[in-house]
Amino acid sequence: MTAPTPRRALLAVALAAAAAATVPGGRASAASATPPAGTGAGDGPAEAEAESEAEVEVEVEADGAAAAAAKTVDNRFWYSHAHWLAGTHHGTTALAGARPGLVIDTPAGRTEYTDPHTAKKATWEYAVWTSPVHRSGVPGTEAIASWNARTPAGTWIKVELRATYGSGAASPWYVMGRWASGDGDIRRTSVDGQTDGTTTVWTDTLAVDAPARANGVRIAEWQLRLTLHRKPGATQGPTVWLAGAMVSDVPDRFTVPASASSGKAHELKVPRYSQEVHKGHYPQYDNGGEAWCSPTSSQMIIEYWGRKPAAGDLAWVDSRYPDPQVCHAARSTYDSAYKGCGNWPFNAAYAATYTDLAGVVTRLRSLTDLETLVRAGIPVITSQSFRAEELTGAGYGTAGHLMTVVGFTAAGDVVANDPNSPDNTAVRRVYGRREWENVWLRTKRNNSAGKVASGSGGICYLYAPARPSLAQIAALRAVGVL
Structure with missing residues (x-):
């Protein structure tokens, strides 16, 4: 396969830790574009524990x-019971236990989704969780969301991210993925090309358009929104164990220090x-x-x-x-x-x-x-x-x-x-x-x-x-x- 058009990937994402571990990524706050290199273009050549x-x-x-x-990456992830209790719930609830998660409690409503890859139209119950606003420790040029979830047959999740720029202006809610572990209900998909003229989604990366020429525009804050879907009347829905994102700003360079x-x-x-x-x-x-x-x-x-x-x-x-x-x-x-x-x-x-x-x-x-x-x-x-x-x-x-x-x-x-x-x-x-x-x-x-x-x-x-x-x-x- 010839690799797709590269996008500049200043990637980052955090790993789920033990419930006793500190919060990944540190703090949360109170309240003519060219695709950057690397987005999903990682497929194929085109040309012991410590002692004590x-x-x-x-x-x-x-x-x-x-x-x-020299901080160039900021990570923030939600994964503990306290994390899931935070934010805004519309039909979701925090699940306690050995691996805490986010689940549907009482659906917030129903919605129709037509799969663009199969043309299959179906009705789904849904519930929504919106994260607290996170102020990034790195005013960034890119953001990438990650999630860990269980999606039994008849369920799926949508992950969205909204950025706030240093000027105070906010992006729309960008879809960072419609995802299920299987492919029987929906086809797993990114949504490429979403843009507000300041930032654009390239497969799995939200990037500032031409950051060197964008009057210093950077991502200052962001929120995540998770929508959990299940078939109407079902008693079992998805469980999300971890969700969050990274923001990064890495200087352009042809060589790096050894x-x-x-x-x-x-x-x-x-x-x-x-x-x-x-x-x-x-x-x-x-x-x-x-x-x-x-x-x-x-x-x-x-x-x-x-x-x-x-x-x-x-x-x-x-x-x-x-x-x-x-x-x-x-x-x-x-x-x-x-x-x-x-x-x-x-x-x-x-x-x-x-x-x-x-x-x-x-x-x-x-x-x-x-x-x-x-x-x-x-x-x-x-x-x-x-x-x-x-x-x-x-x-x-x-x-x-x-x-x-x-x-x-x-x-x-x-x-x-x-x-x-x-x-x-x-x-x-x-x-x-x-x-x-x-x-x-x-x-x-x-x-x-x-x-x-x-x-x-x-x-x-x-x-x-x-x-x-x-x-x-x-x-x-x-x-x-x-």
């Missing part, structure tokens, strides 16, 4: 000072899957092969955490195909508007459909951050773009590709499970630290045609237990996710 809690705390303190000095290696080798045992063994599989889900780097990477980490789809979930997959769970991941992340499996929040939401897993999309500052996570036992899915000669050993160039970082060598080089490999045994790669860091963190690059194109700016997916260990919580805090 005390050690982790030291790392957190040191990294916290660095984060405060980070220092920890000098410690560490590698996680993450399953290895190739996207290329699926080439030509399921054209209705973008035809496998290079188009499936995102779901293939997602499936690797889901299985690292000990989760797998049930046999019944795989019954639809052709028995001749290897690794049917990768086919299942592709179907479960497919965005019918984008016509691909690279919608970032859809991948994170898919991971969170597995028991007690949480998934978010975020943006990290350096390989030092990435090493902190890996040492805490958290592998990371990263998005990067590069010409073939810019990443030694890759053997391909790409306008947007996802791979899974599973470790580091003693020299600080990156150990990655790269799904763009001919078979599963070839997936493990070692890439030079400096080359890899630059192609991942930069926001500008020169493509193979010699034209300026965008880079991902440090985008990654983080999947981990909904109740992480103390060491994992500390690592997530250290990199600015919690």
